[in-house]
Amino acid sequence: MVKKSSAPPKSDNRRAKRVILLENVQGTIIGAEGPPFRANLINISVTGCEIYTSKALNSGNRINLGLISPTDGSMMTFAGDVVRALKNPMKSMGRYSYGIHFSNLTTEKTQFLKEAIGTDE
Numbered sequence: 001m002v003k004k005s006s007a008p009p010k011s012d013n014r015r016a017k018r019v020i021l022l023e024n025v026q027g028t029i030i031g032a033e034g035p036p037f038r039a040n041l042i043n044i045s046v047t048g049c050e051i052y053t054s055k056a057l058n059s060g061n062r063i064n065l066g067l068i069s070p071t072d073g074s075m076m077t078f079a080g081d082v083v084r085a086l087k088n089p090m091k092s093m094g095r096y097s098y099g100i101h102f103s104n105l106t107t108e109k110t111q112f113l114k115e116a117i118g119t120d121e
Contacts (some may be wrong), residue, residue: 018045019117023068025051030062030079040093041067046113048080048101052094059085063100071115078102078109 023041028034039053049065057063061082068075084099105113 017117017119018043021070021116025068026066027051027053027055028064029057030064039065041065042093042097044113044117046102046105046110046117046119048083048099051098051100052088052096053098054095056096057082057085057098059083062103065100067112067116069112069116076109076112079104 021041021044025039025041026036027039028036037053037055039051039055042050042052044050044067051065059082062079063082064077064079066075066077080100080102082098083101084097086097088094088097102109102113
């Protein structure tokens with residue numbers, strides 16, 4: 001069962017430039033058994049992203065997402081926390097909408113995200 005959660009305050013949540021980026025990604029729940037799940041990446045920033053998926057996650061779950069660089073096709077895995085979980089009205093893209101806040105970003109991962117969203121901020 002998906003638990004609704006409150007997102008971080010907007011002042012923390014929307015500081016970073018967010019861009020729409022529709023892409024299929026693969027995720028896993030950190031510390032849980034089971035196969036990877038498929039998700040649709042909807043938007044992304046240097047602090048997090050929004051995904052739609054049919055996989056039931058809960059607020060507080062830690063997940064890994066494999067993101068592919070639009071510049072060179074390389075893949076990098078990002079760890080993040082589910083900070084928002086809602087039922088998605090657009091079920092064709094997945095039953096649930098999740099806000100993911102990236103954690104433990106290295107300089108290399110931050111640069112990867114900046115290139116993906118086309119910013120140098």
